Amino acid sequence: MSEKYIARAKAVAARVLGGEMMIMSASNSTLFSLSDVATVIWEAADGRTSLSEIVAVRVCTEFDVQQDVAYRDAELLVEELAMRGILRVSSQPVLDPEPAAPGDR
Amino acid sequence: MSLMAELNGKALRLGVPLSAHLDLTYRCNERCEHCYLDHEDHGEMTTSEIEDLLRQFADAGVFFLTLSGGEPLIRRDCFEIIEFARSLRFNVKLKTNAILIREREALRLRELGVEQVQISVYSHRPEVHDAITKIAGSLERTLAAIRFLRSQDLRVTIANVLMRGNRAHSAGVQALARELGAHYTLDPTITPMMDGNTSVLRLRADASDISSYFHNPDLVGDVESFCAPPVTVDNEVLEALPCSAGHTSCYVSPYGDVYPCVQFPLTCGNVRRERFLEIWRNSPQLAEVRSIRLKNLTTCSSCTHAGSCTRCPGLAYMEGNMRGPSTADCEKSFLRTGIVTAGMRARKSTPLAGLGLVQIQSVPSLAS
Numbered sequence: 001m002s003e004k005y006i007a008r009a010k011a012v013a014a015r016v017l018g019g020e021m022m023i024m025s026a027s028n029s030t031l032f033s034l035s036d037v038a039t040v041i042w043e044a045a046d047g048r049t050s051l052s053e054i055v056a057v058r059v060c061t062e063f064d065v066q067q068d069v070a071y072r073d074a075e076l077l078v079e080e081l082a083m084r085g086i087l088r089v090s091s092q093p094v095l096d097p098e099p100a101a102p103g104d105r
Numbered sequence: 106m107s108l109m110a111e112l113n114g115k116a117l118r119l120g121v122p123l124s125a126h127l128d129l130t131y132r133c134n135e136r137c138e139h140c141y142l143d144h145e146d147h148g149e150m151t152t153s154e155i156e157d158l159l160r161q162f163a164d165a166g167v168f169f170l171t172l173s174g175g176e177p178l179i180r181r182d183c184f185e186i187i188e189f190a191r192s193l194r195f196n197v198k199l200k201t202n203a204i205l206i207r208e209r210e211a212l213r214l215r216e217l218g219v220e221q222v223q224i225s226v227y228s229h230r231p232e233v234h235d236a237i238t239k240i241a242g243s244l245e246r247t248l249a250a251i252r253f254l255r256s257q258d259l260r261v262t263i264a265n266v267l268m269r270g271n272r273a274h275s276a277g278v279q280a281l282a283r284e285l286g287a288h289y290t291l292d293p294t295i296t297p298m299m300d301g302n303t304s305v306l307r308l309r310a311d312a313s314d315i316s317s318y319f320h321n322p323d324l325v326g327d328v329e330s331f332c333a334p335p336v337t338v339d340n341e342v343l344e345a346l347p348c349s350a351g352h353t354s355c356y357v358s359p360y361g362d363v364y365p366c367v368q369f370p371l372t373c374g375n376v377r378r379e380r381f382l383e384i385w386r387n388s389p390q391l392a393e394v395r396s397i398r399l400k401n402l403t404t405c406s407s408c409t410h411a412g413s414c415t416r417c418p419g420l421a422y423m424e425g426n427m428r429g430p431s432t433a434d435c436e437k438s439f440l441r442t443g444i445v446t447a448g449m450r451a452r453k454s455t456p457l458a459g460l461g462l463v464q465i466q467s468v469p470s471l472a473s
Contacts, residue, residue, distance in 0.1 A: 010216075010218050011215075011218035011220075012194075012218065013168065013194050013195055013196035013197070013218075013220065014194040015163075015166060015167075015168040015194065015195075016166075017112065017115055017116060017119070017121060017123070017166055017168070018115055018118075018119050018121075020115075022112060022168060024168075024196045024220065026196070026218045026219065026220040026221075026260075027258075029220060029221070029260065031108050031109055031112065032108075033108055033111075033112075
């Protein structure tokens with residue numbers, strides 16, 4: 001399994017509203033709403049932590065899900081978010097990730 | 106229901122100010138004849154005060170942030186403020202005349218992830234635009250800026266205010282927007298000055314111009330739908346909120362004063378004296394604004410247009426009663442549909458005399 005690294009895209013806006021993460025891409029002004037799991041993955045997407053580690057350390061500890069199932073779902077999710085321009089996916093750590101916003105976990 | 110409508114509904118239920126408009130300064134490098142601001146600096150918030158306010162906005166849940174002025178880029182710290190706002194992950198829209206934007210600034214705005222830049226253009230002809238801004242060469246500089254911004258793939262909206270002096274130029278500005286790859290909006294609203302001075306209202310386009318605009322498919326899309334007779338006024342309509350001002354949106358002046366909206370000069374508090382969220386949650390003025398439903402409006406609740414009128418509570422407030430009609434919106438409703446409004450009847454004005462119309466379609470019976 002080749003490792004994946006994910007980083008939040010730079011040109012996106014994000015805010016949690018009533019526990020739900022809202023994302024808007026500046027490049028196409030499209031609004032997205034992320035599920036709880038997608039929110040955890042998106043917030044952890046610092047470019048340095050691998051997707052497998054995010055799944056193991058964040059997703060599987062916060063949600064009742066098996067790691068292999070969670071990883072497969074996470075892979076699909078990050079591909080979709082990347083396709084929509086709100087996440088960057090790389091086989092190497094992302095060197096210029098979006099800095100964490102103040103107050104991020 | 107669209108995701109945006111769901112988002113607004115959720116913000117309303119939770120009492121979250123989803124959108125905030127912050128004017129960084131009232132100073133400006135243009136002197137537009139219709140402007141509702143004075144251009145002096147009466148003690149603008151400092152960079153650190155603004156950054157603190159932005160943190161408070163983020164904590165309160167603000168997602169859509171409009172930075173405007175005056176001319177926001179006249180502040181030397183404007184890019185610093187935008188960068189800080191983007192670090193807090195606001196969706197940032199910048200309203201500017203753009204004459205300070207060159208290649209480098211356009212690149213910086215793209216790098217910062219600004220979602221949209223709205224720029225005022227009054228005419229495609231320099232002599233008309235420059236006469237309105239009172240700055241020679243302003244159209245040329247603004248258009249150059251739009252080209253720089255578009256070359257960075259930034260989304261640009263050209264805002265065209267319809268006035269007497271440029272009433273024949275909307276098609277030209279719209280064509281210019283198409284050529285530049287910019288969105289185009291036309292607004293016939295001229296707002297009294299924030300101190301209540303109404304002298305700028307003399308510049309408003311006359312009724313026949315506004316009517317032409319409302320009946321132009323290039324500007325409003327489906328004319329039949331846009332100018333359709335008012336919808337039936339039922340309980341659902343009467344229980345509706347007049348607009349989002351003070352409910353899910355707010356305005357903060359360069360001096361820290363909090364208002365329901367940029368067009369609603371009801372001071373609700375000042376962020377230099379109180380935390381923003383304290384004002385948002387506990388201001389008696391905002392509580393009053395929030396208590397108003399269409400059924401509570403003194404004249405408009407009995408108007409056939411109640412369910413489809415664009416009535417602005419801020420303009421009504423500037424006329425003396427936030428629960429009253431707004432003359433400008435009564436006129437717009439009438440000009441869209443040809444049906445007299447309750448506000449017009451209350452003012453005992455005949456539409457033709459009151460609006461200074463030269464020629465317009467006959468007014469259908471209200472009973473029909």
